[in-house]
Amino acid sequence: xxxxxxxxxxxxxxxxxxxxxxxxxxxxxxxxxxxxxxxxxxxxxxxxxxxxxxxxxxxxxxxxxxxxxxxxxxxxxxxxxxxxxxxxxxxxxxxxxxxxxxxxxxxxxxxxxxxxxxxxxxxxxxxxxxxxxxxxxxxxxxxxxxxxxxxxxxxxxxxxxxxx
Numbered sequence: 051x052x053x054x055x056x057x058x059x060x061x062x063x064x065x066x067x068x069x070x071x072x073x074x075x076x077x078x079x080x081x082x083x084x085x086x087x088x089x090x091x092x093x094x095x096x097x098x099x100x101x102x103x104x105x106x107x108x109x110x111x112x113x114x115x116x117x118x119x120x121x122x123x124x125x126x127x128x129x130x131x132x133x134x135x136x137x138x139x140x141x142x143x144x145x146x147x148x149x150x151x152x153x154x155x156x157x158x159x160x161x162x163x164x165x166x167x168x169x170x171x172x173x174x175x176x177x178x179x180x181x182x183x184x185x186x187x188x189x190x191x192x193x194x195x196x197x198x199x200x201x202x203x204x205x206x207x208x209x210x211x212x213x214x
Contacts, residue, residue: 090199091191093121093128093183098207103127107204108211115153117163121200122149132184133193136176139184167197 098104103123110116125146133145140148157166171181171194182190 090202091185091196092199092203093124093131093196096203098203099211101127104204104207108208112208114161114163114166115157115159117201117204118153118157118166120204121163121197122146122153124200125149130186134182134184134190136181137179163201164198167194167201 094101101124103120106123107116107120110119125142129142131142133140133142152170156170181193183193183196184190
């Protein structure tokens, strides 16, 4: 139970939202939110237009809370990732459960999704043991940056969908 309570912070996966946030093999070599080829990193491969998370979002209110629900759905779909918080690893279900709890407890009505992720990251940051997402290739990215990338991906996809 203690492990779940500690992990409730995982919605934002509480990485460090610094200018040097991003993805790399080790925390000491973090880059600016991108892999070396300057491509943004996401929870699951893009494009997202055919994913259940995106389709659910399009049929939702499209509110800020719906955007965070989209991120939760993306966490749930990315079952092959490992989440690192305070030096301990967690699987997708623990990350998802903690994220749902954090959303219920701390998200205020109409609070901007980007601001919520940044606020929670600042609230619980630990510079010596950042919150990371480990991908199947063993690379690790700062979790906050990946989640912010997910929100950007969603917003861009919605804009493209609107223009069609």
